[in-house]
Amino acid sequence: MSGRAAGTRPTERGSIRGFLKDNGLGLFFTLAFLLTVVGQAFAGQADFNNQMAADQLQSVGFLAYVTSxxxxxxxxxxxxxxxxxxxxxxxxxxxxxxxxxxxxxxxxxxxxxxxxxxxxxxxxxxxxxxxxxxxxxxxxxxxxxxxxxxxxxxxxxxxxxxxxxxxxxxxxxxxxxxxxxxxxxxxxxxxxxxxxxxxxxxxxxxxxxxxxxxxxxxxxxxxxxxxxxxxxxxxxxxx
Known part of the structure; x- marks a missing residue:
């Protein structure tokens, strides 16, 4: 037995790896949700500015669009x-x-x-x-x-x-x-x-x-x- 006291080694459940394993489903969909929101923001801004250009109006910046x-x-x-x-x-x-x-x-x-x-x-x-x-x-x-x-x-x-x-x-x-x-x-x-x-x-x-x-x-x-x-x-x- 090594000099390390029994029970001091972190278990997988209490480690980052264990946390990711135990919460993989929720974390996956949360990350996918955030990525799609960001993607929607960029795509939506481009589409909105296309409409503004068709109406001969000034385009808007990214921050202005996501707060619109x-x-x-x-x-x-x-x-x-x-x-x-x-x-x-x-x-x-x-x-x-x-x-x-x-x-x-x-x-x-x-x-x-x-x-x-x-x-x-x-x-x-x-x-x-x-x-x-x-x-x-x-x-x-x-x-x-x-x-x-x-x-x-x-x-x-x-x-x-x-x-x-x-x-x-x-x-x-x-x-x-x-x-x-x-x-x-x-x-x-x-x-x-x-x-x-x-x-x-x-x-x-x-x-x-x-x-x-x-x-x-x-x-x-x-x-x-x-x-x-x-x-x-x-x-x-x-x-």
Whole structure:
């Protein structure tokens, strides 16, 4: 045995390598998100300046563009549709089933399930979160916390989209010597609903495709897929 005291060697779990390994999924998508936002900023600035040139107006710098309502509304409309997707997916999968899909609970298990199955109240274990063992409103809030947060982010980002959207829309109207529109009127305008619905339909189609295609198709090793050899009608089974 070396002179180094036992237990002083850093374990992989407590090291940087261990941190990266344990959080690889979240870190990958966070980095990918940041890269796409930067890419969108540069591409959006170029496209915006092309429009300004077509209108024989002065182009804007990068900082001016990323702090503009045009950039903000493009970002917000994507965020609200993504969080709507997850909000609906979390909510409807409590009650609705899709036989054969790993994205669905097994037939006969729709609903919020029993306290025993969910390990809440008297059925909580030592490792359960404190609010899972609590009673009253705390348990109710925690039992629905994921849906509440997703729904809140969706509503806030949709609100931001509407506010930045009317600002961007009015800037365009002023360049065309048209009168600006109020926020209330913008909520019923074609521009607002065109931005909204074109994002909603793509998100809903993606979820429907994933739920149905995963019945028959496989990806070995992915928790979003059934085991390669699982039957097509096997439901709620992850690979």
């Amino acid at each position: 309502s045009d950039f903000a509304v493009d970002v917000a409309e994507n965020w609200q549709s993504e969080y709507l997707q997850f909000f609906l997916y979390i909510a409807v999968t409590v009650w609705l089933l899709q036989r054969g899909s790993p994205e669905s609970k097994e037939p006969g298990k729709s609903g919020t399930e029993s306290d025993k199955d969910q390990m809440v109240g008297e059925h909580a274990v030592k490792t359960s979160p404190k609010w899972a063992a609590a009673s009253g409103w705390r348990r109710t809030v925690y039992a629905n916390s994921l849906l509440l947060v997703m729904g809140t982010i969706f509503l806030l980002s949709w609100l931001v989209q509407s506010i930045t959207g009317v600002a961007a829309y009015n800037e365009q109207r002023l360049r065309q010597l048209q009168a600006p529109m109020s926020w209330a009127d913008y909520l019923g305008a074609a521009d607002f609903w065109n931005r909204t619905l074109q994002n909603w339909q793509s998100e809903l189609l993606a979820v429907a495709s994933m739920a149905v295609l995963s019945i028959y198709l496989r990806q070995r090793g992915s928790p979003e897929s059934k085991p390669v050899g699982a039957a097509h009608d096997a439901t709620g089974v992850e690979g």
